[in-house]
Amino acid sequence: MRAVIQRVSEAAVAIGGHTISRIGPGLLVLLGVEEIDDASDVDWLAGKIARMRIFGDAEGKMNLSVVETGGGVLVVSQFTLHASTKKGNRPSFIRAGAPAHSEPLYEAFCAAMEQETGHPVMRGVFGGDMRVSLVNDGPVTIVIDSRARE
Numbered sequence: 001m002r003a004v005i006q007r008v009s010e011a012a013v014a015i016g017g018h019t020i021s022r023i024g025p026g027l028l029v030l031l032g033v034e035e036i037d038d039a040s041d042v043d044w045l046a047g048k049i050a051r052m053r054i055f056g057d058a059e060g061k062m063n064l065s066v067v068e069t070g071g072g073v074l075v076v077s078q079f080t081l082h083a084s085t086k087k088g089n090r091p092s093f094i095r096a097g098a099p100a101h102s103e104p105l106y107e108a109f110c111a112a113m114e115q116e117t118g119h120p121v122m123r124g125v126f127g128g129d130m131r132v133s134l135v136n137d138g139p140v141t142i143v144i145d146s147r148a149r150e
Contacts, residue, residue: 032081
């Protein structure tokens with residue numbers, strides 16, 4: 001499971017010109033599920049992201065987590081995070097999980113983030129043609145892969 005985490009001052013998802021999800025300060029999480037991912041990846045990644053200290057404290061140092069700041073979380077599925085660009089100029093998505101495998105893990109991840117943060121998690125639409133807008137705060141962007149946890 002791979003995630004691109006962006007600290008944002010705001011983020012939103014729109015479909016067909018209508019905003020379906022919006023947060024203020026917090027985290028935008030772009031989530032890619034791989035065929036080999038399972039519930040252990042969900043739990044590890046949700047815990048890691050919820051506790052990641054990337055928000056400023058009173059002195060401006062990155063010492064606080066999204067849980068400690070009470071920030072929002074917006075999770076958007078993004079199978080393209082598992083693109084392979086080794087051959088040619090057209091990415092291969094062979095490592096990305098099929099929808100039947102990925103969607104339940106995406107939903108489980110969102111539920112795990114809700115448990116970790118104690119707040120509802122805003123979502124995109126799995127497999128939807130979305131327009132994601134954000135104002136990256138910092139900018140702070142971090143990539144985490146559950147395969148690289150050890």
